[in-house]
Amino acid sequence: MQTKKNIQNNPPRKVVSVDADNKSLGRLAVEVAIILRGKNKAEYVPYKDCGDTVLIKNIDKMKFTGNKLENKNYFHYTGYLGNLKKKTLKEFLIKRGPKEVLRTAVMGMLQKNKLRAKQIKRLRFV
Numbered sequence: 001m002q003t004k005k006n007i008q009n010n011p012p013r014k015v016v017s018v019d020a021d022n023k024s025l026g027r028l029a030v031e032v033a034i035i036l037r038g039k040n041k042a043e044y045v046p047y048k049d050c051g052d053t054v055l056i057k058n059i060d061k062m063k064f065t066g067n068k069l070e071n072k073n074y075f076h077y078t079g080y081l082g083n084l085k086k087k088t089l090k091e092f093l094i095k096r097g098p099k100e101v102l103r104t105a106v107m108g109m110l111q112k113n114k115l116r117a118k119q120i121k122r123l124r125f126v
Contacts, residue, residue, distance in 0.1 A: 011043065013122075014052045020102075021058040024065050029105035032056070036119045037110065049115050053122040059098045064089065074104070099125050 016035050020028055038044050038051035072089040093101060106123060110116045 017055045021061040033109035
């Protein structure tokens with residue numbers, strides 16, 4: 001006898017508000033990634049998109065611990081030989097802002113497949 005799973009095609013989504021005030025980048029990104037994937041729900045299945053929408057507040061008050069501003073690097077390959085671009089976190093913050101830093105961290109924690117594009121669209125900043 002098989003166990004029946006109660007999985008809906010379009011589960012109801014909630015809007016979860018997360019305050020970034022005085023939280024470190026990695027811990028905040030883990031919390032957001034879990035909510036976006038829906039791993040905090042009982043009906044979680046890896047191949048279904050059952051996560052909630054996440055609203056981030058006070059993103060400017062997020063903190064960076066240690067020497068990450070100088071030592072953490074972001075790499076971007078342009079596609080040409082020898083063109084591996086490197087930026088520190090400080091340069092990345094100045095050019096793109098804290099929203100893109102958090103978005104990049106969350107993107108690295110989501111599954112690398114078609115679901116990631118759908119899930120990252122539900123990350124919003126207030």
